[in-house]
Amino acid sequence: MGELRLMKGNEALAEAVIRAGVDGYFGYPITPQSEVIEYLTAEKPEERTGMVVLQAESEIASINMLYGGGGTGKKVMTSSSSPGISLMQEGLSYIASAEIPIVLVNVVRGGPGLGDIQPAQSDYFQSTKGGGHGDYRLIVLGPSSVQEMSDFVPLAFDLAFKYRNPVMILSDGAIGQMMEKVELFEPIPRLTDKEIIERYPWATNGKPKGGERRILTSLDLDPAKMERHNWHLQKKYKEIEENEVRFEAINTEDADYVIVAYGSSARISQKAIQLLREKGIKTGLLRLITLWPFPYKQIEALVGQGIKGFLSVEMSAGQMVEDVRLAVNGKVKVEHFGRYGGMVHSPEEVMEALEQKIIGG
Amino acid sequence: MTEEIIIAGFGGQGVLSMGKILAYSGIMQNREVSWMPSYGPEMRGGTANVTVIVSDERISSPILRSYDTAIILNQQSMDKFEQTVKTYGTLLYDPNGITKHPTRADINIYRVEGAKKAAEMGNTKIFNMIVLGAYLKMKPIVKIENVIKGLRKSLPERYHKLIPLNEDAIRMGMNSVEIVQEVK
Known part of the structure; x- marks a missing residue:
């Protein structure tokens, strides 16, 4: 049995991020999820695993840091709450189109607008139907306990890399703020640069000698090519619908x-x-x-x-x-x-x- | 066994930490636990409350509308939570600052002079542990040795020297709780 602790959902998630072998967290504080970045900063993951924790200047900056970091094949993530997640939607659409595996967490609060800081689940449409522009899907996981706030972090990364797709952990203020018993999983080591190069031939971590230039983009001005890209995405989404339903x-x-x-x-x-x-x-x-x-x-x-x-x-x-x-x-x-x-x-x-x-x- | 508790009082009285110690004690006794605080603007200078559930089964809802036990530490909380105690349930309160005492006839009512005893012991910070002791005397859902283990787990090491004082406070609460009425 793993180590047992009494933790808030947000803290359990943050501890799981370090243990899941994540390379970088880029976030901006907002209630009711600020414990995530607080915990990550206090725990000094740069000493534990070498993981980078950066408070970005805004949510828009953090999601675009994920585009860059995830594009190199690194495990990167962010977390925020409803208004902050709204700011990220443009970047998220780009990431989905460029098929960059990233994980983001939404600890939902009352809305619309700036709303309040109490628990809500009113971001379901935004999370499951798009949120940003274009035909894309996020894989969305809904933890209902502090244990799942921890367990869904490695699961989210597995799904993100399996399908090269952004994955959202859609939590809420209650799950984030409550404390429960949590059994922590054994740490998963971070991948070395060499392992990333071997595993992810799509990653933009340098042109291999004699190989093709790798490009990750969401832009293609030729509509026929863009339609083909959409067919590819839709095929992938169908595969996810067939294989990944969990309840x-x-x-x-x-x-x-x-x-x-x-x-x-x-x-x-x-x-x-x-x-x-x-x-x-x-x-x-x-x-x-x-x-x-x-x-x-x-x-x-x-x-x-x-x-x-x-x-x-x-x-x-x-x-x-x-x-x-x-x-x-x-x-x-x-x-x-x-x-x-x-x-x-x-x-x-x-x-x-x-x-x-x-x-x- | 499932015990659903609301602890309510002023911010700064140690309401949330008392709930946390109770939850940790539950873990030390191999129970399932949940701790759901009020958070946000109401915490800052106003009232604070926390719902703690200790059970030997998987806990369903951490958010409740009625409770087995209410531990009430100020008048606002009395006004808000007296009616939420289940019939035959338990209400424990500190009469300090209470102007309208509980009137329910269908619940067990106990009182503990937590604030007064803490002042007598020369440390107002142990108020919440006196109240916890009073609660555990009436509802021994966790053993005192597991509470001490819980304190060890939840307090930073630099405060471990204060654990004997906390233990004394718990015993003080156990010895000074008074029965107002018992229905069952």
Whole structure:
């Protein structure tokens, strides 16, 4: 068993970044995720692993530092919260098009605008449907515990390099600020420059003798070539949709109703299904781990299994519910419930919503 | 066993660190724990509260609306959290600064003169450990040796010399907690 510690989600993530063999972190502080850069600075990772930690002059600078650092085949990442992530969207679109593997973390806070610093999940559309311009996708992971804030860091890098695609860890203020027991994984050594050259033939770390110049760009003024590049990206996204859907089904086998949720809403909903079962209402929970790719097929299968209604629970005005509706395709009732703007629903409110909107409605 | 606790008082009373020590003690006793603080503007000079859950099962929601136990350390928190204690649940409070005492008839109510005892012991900083001792006397969810282990883990080494004082404070709380009413 690895080392056990009591840590905040943000701290566990930062420790995992050092242990995952990351080469560089480039970030700009913003509540409720500032503990990430605080922890990284206090821990002196430059002494532990040689990792670089840099406070950039802005979020726009940090995302473009990832473009450069990731382009050389190094493991690079950033973290921020909602308004900061909005600033990064242009760079993210460029990174997705140039197929640079990077990891970014969004510890979501209430919006829109500058909003507040309390937990929210209202960046689902931005994270899973684009956010920047053009036809691109991020792989999006939704941790629902401090343990997953740690475990998803190496997973995110594995997926980023496997598909040469940006990966987002979409957390929220509650998961970032809460403390739980976390088992830390054994450190993974950073790759040497030689290993990077051998492993990543696409990386722009110098023209090999007698080889081709390597170019990473998102620009191609020939529309036919750009369409071919898009076909290639779409093929890759389809492959990710087929292979990388991750979720946890809790008590769905005998359920009449299913709550679909991720992150802290999944935790709250897990308590709600216990309360509902105490009342004799058989409810299950589909806890999403990947938000993109979304488990359309798995939800369709639950409809086939005889689920009578779905409640999509999210700290937003109703974003993920659109994907649940697409999957259910009108066959049974689908409703949204959630507090937002930084307010967090209680398990009792989720229970009442299922009773009123799905069973009673 | 699942114990869902809210600890609420003024910022600076050691509310968050008391919750952290309780959570660490739970880990030392091989329990699952969660610690969910209020954070943000309300922390700065105003009220502070933290939800701590100690359980022998995987913890579902770290965010709750009703609690097995409320530990209340100022009037604002009394106003806000007295009604959130579950029936037959427990309310522990320090009467210092309380003008409206709890009135619920369906819960266990205990009081501890934490601020007064801390002043008597000559160190107001151990206030929260006196309250923790009072809580553990009424709800022995973790053993005192695991609390000491928790303190060792959570305090920087330069403060380890203060652990005996904290232990004394916990025992002071255990010995001075008073029963206001018991319903079960």
